[in-house]
Amino acid sequence: MTWAAWRLQRTETLVTAAIVAAVAAVLVPVGLHMASVYNGDHISRCLNAPKDSNCGAVVGDFLQRFDGLNALIGWFNLLPGVIGVLLAAPLLLELENGTFRFAWTQSVTRRRWIAGKLATVVAVALVAALALSQLVTWYRRPLAHLDGRLETASFDFAGTVDFGYVLFAVGLALVLGVLMRRTIPALFVGFVSYIVARLFVDSWLRQRLLTPLSATWKSSALGPNLKTAWVLNEGPSDRFGHFLHPAFHSIAVPCGKGQGCIVAPPSVYQHAVYLPASKFWALQGLETALFGGIALALILFAAWWIHERVA
Amino acid sequence: MIEFHLDARSGVPTYLQLAQQVRQAVRLGILKPGDQLPTVKDVVGSLAINPNTVLKAYRELDHEGIVEGKRGQGTFVAPNLPSLPPDHVRGLRTSLQKWIDRARAAGLDDENMAALFADAVRPASKVRAA
Amino acid sequence: MSALVASRLGKRYGSNWALSECTLDVPSGSVTALVGPNGAGKTTLLHLAVGLTRPSTGTVSVLGRSPIHDAAAVLPSVGFVAQDHPLYKSLSIADTFKLGRSLNKNWDDGFARARIDHLGLPLSKKVGQLSGGQQAQVALTLALAKKPELLLLDEPVASLDPLARREFMQSLMEVVAERELTVLLSSHIIADLERVCDHIVILARGRTQLVGAIDDVVAKHRLLTGPRSDSAAVARVHNVIRESHTERQTTLLVNANGHVYDSCWQLHEVDLEEIVLAYLGQRAELSA
Numbered sequence: 001m002t003w004a005a006w007r008l009q010r011t012e013t014l015v016t017a018a019i020v021a022a023v024a025a026v027l028v029p030v031g032l033h034m035a036s037v038y039n040g041d042h043i044s045r046c047l048n049a050p051k052d053s054n055c056g057a058v059v060g061d062f063l064q065r066f067d068g069l070n071a072l073i074g075w076f077n078l079l080p081g082v083i084g085v086l087l088a089a090p091l092l093l094e095l096e097n098g099t100f101r102f103a104w105t106q107s108v109t110r111r112r113w114i115a116g117k118l119a120t121v122v123a124v125a126l127v128a129a130l131a132l133s134q135l136v137t138w139y140r141r142p143l144a145h146l147d148g149r150l151e152t153a154s155f156d157f158a159g160t161v162d163f164g165y166v167l168f169a170v171g172l173a174l175v176l177g178v179l180m181r182r183t184i185p186a187l188f189v190g191f192v193s194y195i196v197a198r199l200f201v202d203s204w205l206r207q208r209l210l211t212p213l214s215a216t217w218k219s220s221a222l223g224p225n226l227k228t229a230w231v232l233n234e235g236p237s238d239r240f241g242h243f244l245h246p247a248f249h250s251i252a253v254p255c256g257k258g259q260g261c262i263v264a265p266p267s268v269y270q271h272a273v274y275l276p277a278s279k280f281w282a283l284q285g286l287e288t289a290l291f292g293g294i295a296l297a298l299i300l301f302a303a304w305w306i307h308e309r310v311a
Numbered sequence: 312m313i314e315f316h317l318d319a320r321s322g323v324p325t326y327l328q329l330a331q332q333v334r335q336a337v338r339l340g341i342l343k344p345g346d347q348l349p350t351v352k353d354v355v356g357s358l359a360i361n362p363n364t365v366l367k368a369y370r371e372l373d374h375e376g377i378v379e380g381k382r383g384q385g386t387f388v389a390p391n392l393p394s395l396p397p398d399h400v401r402g403l404r405t406s407l408q409k410w411i412d413r414a415r416a417a418g419l420d421d422e423n424m425a426a427l428f429a430d431a432v433r434p435a436s437k438v439r440a441a
Numbered sequence: 442m443s444a445l446v447a448s449r450l451g452k453r454y455g456s457n458w459a460l461s462e463c464t465l466d467v468p469s470g471s472v473t474a475l476v477g478p479n480g481a482g483k484t485t486l487l488h489l490a491v492g493l494t495r496p497s498t499g500t501v502s503v504l505g506r507s508p509i510h511d512a513a514a515v516l517p518s519v520g521f522v523a524q525d526h527p528l529y530k531s532l533s534i535a536d537t538f539k540l541g542r543s544l545n546k547n548w549d550d551g552f553a554r555a556r557i558d559h560l561g562l563p564l565s566k567k568v569g570q571l572s573g574g575q576q577a578q579v580a581l582t583l584a585l586a587k588k589p590e591l592l593l594l595d596e597p598v599a600s601l602d603p604l605a606r607r608e609f610m611q612s613l614m615e616v617v618a619e620r621e622l623t624v625l626l627s628s629h630i631i632a633d634l635e636r637v638c639d640h641i642v643i644l645a646r647g648r649t650q651l652v653g654a655i656d657d658v659v660a661k662h663r664l665l666t667g668p669r670s671d672s673a674a675v676a677r678v679h680n681v682i683r684e685s686h687t688e689r690q691t692t693l694l695v696n697a698n699g700h701v702y703d704s705c706w707q708l709h710e711v712d713l714e715e716i717v718l719a720y721l722g723q724r725a726e727l728s729a
Contacts, residue, residue: 004543007536008529098527105491105521106544107587109512319632322710355614359607360636361472362618 001108005120009090013124016083020131023076026069031139034066038142059146066143070153073136077156077165077202081194083128084169085187087121092177092186095306114303122299125170129162148228148277152202155230159284164291169194171298178305201287207232209286210279216241216271223270228277237271244268312349313342317358325360329368337377337388340400348378348386442469444591444623445490450499452485458647459485463499465642465652467591467625472617474634474655475627476717477644483627484524486644487595490625491521504590517546520584520592525600526577530569534579537568538586545587553586560612574605578612585616594626598633606630610637631714641713643720650720651696655713662716665693665706675703683719694719 006013037043043062094100104110136157137144149158156162173190180186212232217223219236226234236244275283313336315329323331336342351365369386372378380386414424445467452460460482467473475483488494489501492508492515501508508515528537534557542548557564560578568576577597584592598606614637617624625642628634634641641658643651651658662682665675669691672684680696694711695701701708 001543004540007532007540007543098523098525099529101493101521101523102527102529102583103544104493105516105519105523106541107517107546108544109516317636319636322712325636350618352615352618355618356611358636359610359614359633361639362614363639365618 001112001116004103005116008094009087009117009120009124012086012090015086016124016128019079019083020128020135023079023132024135026072027135027139030066030069034139034142037062037065043142043146063143063146070143073139073157074153076132076136077198078195079132080129080162080165081169081191081198084125084166084171084194085173085190087125088170088173088177088190089183089187091117091121091174091306092183095178095309096181096183110307114306118299118303121170122167125166126163129166133157133159133162144228146227148230149280150228150230150275150277150283152206155206155280155283156202159281160288161284161291164288164295165194165198167295167299168197168291171295171302174302175298175305178302178309201290206283206287207275209290210275210283212273212275214241214271214273216269219268219270224272226272226274229274231272231274234270234272234274236268239269241269241271243271312347315349315354315358317360325364326368326371329354329365330371333368333372334377342388344388344390346388348388350385443467444469444471445501445503445625447486447489447501448499450486450489450501451497452482452489452494453497458497460489460644460647461498463644463647463649465649467623467642468640469623470621471640472624472626472638473640473642474631474638475625475642475644476629476631476634476721477627478629478721481644482647483644484595487521487593487625487627490593491519492516517587518590520587520589522577522580522584522592522594522597524595526580526597528568528576528580528583531567533565533567534562534571535564537579537583538564541583541586547588549586549588553582556582556585556612572605574601574608577601577605577609581609581613590621590623592622592624592626594624596627596629598628598630606633613637631717635713641717643717645721651716658716659711659713661697662711663695663697663701664709664711664715665691665695665701666709667691667706670705675701675706682716 041058041062043058094103100113103113108116140149140154140157144154144158147154149155169190172193173187176190176193177183177186180189207230215224216237216239233243238244313333315332317325317328321328333342333348342348348369351362351369354360354365355362369378369380373380373386376389378386379389411424414427419427443466445465447463447465450460450463451458459480463482463486475486477483485494489496490503490508492512495509503515504518506515508519529540532540538550538553541553542550554564557579560575562571562575562579568579571579577600581594581597584594598609601609610633613624616622626634626638635655639655641651641653641655642649667690669686669689672681672691672693675681675693675695679698679701681693682696683694685692693706694715
């Protein structure tokens with residue numbers, strides 16, 4: 001059974017490996033370069049001396065230099081979806097083409113066959129997810145020191161969430177495939193659904209999974225170090241931490257040569273709503289459980305459906 | 312070695328056709344005492360028929376004493392069969408051919424020739440049976 | 442000893458009974474024909490026998506066991522070739538055999554390779570590039586290489602040209618000659634089946650119409666012709682399968698219970714194809 005499961009998934013496994021290799025080919029050279037710049041310019045010093053103005057410029061420079069690629073990493077979020085639906089394809093094609101009738105009339109029971117196939121799918125999916133997250137995490141280490149890991153772009157590939165993402169895509173494709181009975185449309189709809197779900201979670205749900213912290217401080221004071229935190233909202237506020245209406249953020253005063261000047265009122269406070277870096281693993285755990293739990297339910301449903309299927 | 316053929320539409324059961332062909336072959340000297348008959352596997356492999364049919368034919372021939380089955384080796388034509396000496400057969404065949412030529416020249420077609428022969432043979436067998 | 446026993450077996454899809462009240466017995470060592478028109482339930486019966494489907498009513502047992510509940514014990518002993526013999530088109534023949542070995546406990550690789558060699562097919566060729574007849578042969582090889590006791594074939598030669606059909610049957614009979622194998626094969630082509638099979642099951646309208654040894658079936662059925670009359674007298678003693686009347690003549694096809702004594706009838710033998718067609722409820726065609 002083992003050889004059969006792997007051989008029938010050979011193409012998809014190779015494509016997955018190629019995708020990961022392509023990502024590596026992009027990230028490794030730039031990552032090495034970025035790491036050497038980071039170390040060479042001793043940017044790590046700046047972490048402990050935030051008020052050093054020279055630091056501000058150096059860090060800003062550094063971030064801007066490698067900004068372009070960071071945008072690209074946002075697009076890498078599609079990859080767990082691609083890999084997930086791709087790995088679901090061989091099983092769905094068996095059902096569509098009728099070759100499962102061949103497989104179920106050899107000497108392995110239906111249950112064993114389904115379990116074997118799913119095991120190889122999940123194995124490759126998890127390895128791919130691990131590889132992708134490790135590659136991006138490694139690449140982002142210098143940036144993580146500066147920016148933290150809770151920022152969306154970073155969070156998406158850190159920790160364990162990728163396992164959840166890939167399995168979720170697998171589960172979606174499988175369930176859609178067994179219900180629609182047509183593989184290509186199922187893969188397409190599955191992929192689109194994956195994107196919609198990810199966007200929903202990334203932009204709306206994630207920030208509501210944990211109760212954020214708040215801080216209010218005088219604008220003149222230093223305020224908490226929010227560099228590695230995920231700032232959900234920040235802005236001028238009153239003494240009690242209520243955000244000011246944008247109209248009150250600044251006042252216009254005449255300012256030399258008869259032209260208007262915008263200045264911020266000196267006695268205003270700043271308020272921030274944020275998730276500190278220490279909440280990283282809690283958030284990872286929640287999101288992984290969310291996607292992973294749904295994935296497990298989807299995969300088990302698909303397995304049950306296939307098992308009960310009338311030939 | 313004999314090669315069987317099958318007339319699926321003749322109405323004669325397959326096993327009888329096979330048996331008939333063996334008897335015919337023995338009569339004409341195509342199969343001699345001690346010759347091996349084709350194996351069941353070979354026969355079904357060329358005719359696409361049920362092996363039991365071949366077994367049935369060979370069993371019938373065995374009962375008639377025309378062949379004998381040797382366990383593990385196959386089916387062979389029985390060693391002590393009365394068969395016509397080949398010279399006689401050849402001679403008879405030649406004179407038969409001459410008669411056929413004369414009959415054709417006289418305007419008889421195949422059916423008429425067969426009817427003539429059947430008519431002539433009948434009194435002979437009646438005499439033998441009596 | 443029976444290789445396959447069905448008892449009042451039925452299968453329903455929605456409100457449609459694909460098979461009902463199917464009772465039959467396939468003797469061990471026989472080559473049994475399963476005939477019937479499309480939609481008669483032949484495929485359903487075979488799928489029930491191999492555990493691809495669950496019965497709605499009744500039971501089926503294969504080599505004494507349930508193919509659903511005892512799947513692990515039954516599957517290794519049953520070879521099955523589904524209609525259109527599904528194979529993985531992108532695999533080579535060699536890889537398909539590796540698949541067979543991977544999915545089967547008793548796999549005779551030597552036999553499989555020898556057979557393919559004998560058929561003249563290169564092992565490295567992709568299955569998708571083979572002709573229909575060649576694919577059917579590969580599918581049959583796969584089913585045979587696991588050394589089954591029972592072989593189920595669902596219209597294995599339906600899509601093959603006459604030469605490929607003949608070669609398939611020759612090949613199959615060679616295997617039957619060499620080993621203890623029970624075969625149940627469904628087909629439309631009655632002439633083929635008559636050469637190859639010794640038992641027959643006629644399925645029509647989802648029910649078994651006739652089950653028996655072919656020799657017996659042919660021996661017991663007779664065509665009765667006579668002056669125009671009522672079939673009631675005959676029907677009291679024998680089973681009238683089909684009757685037709687012209688102005689002056691009546692023709693009956695009967696399954697006789699013993700001798701037909703009524704002297705006003707002329708008796709004729711009937712060939713298997715005529716018998717089958719009568720049970721299928723069709724008008725007799727003149728043989729070509």
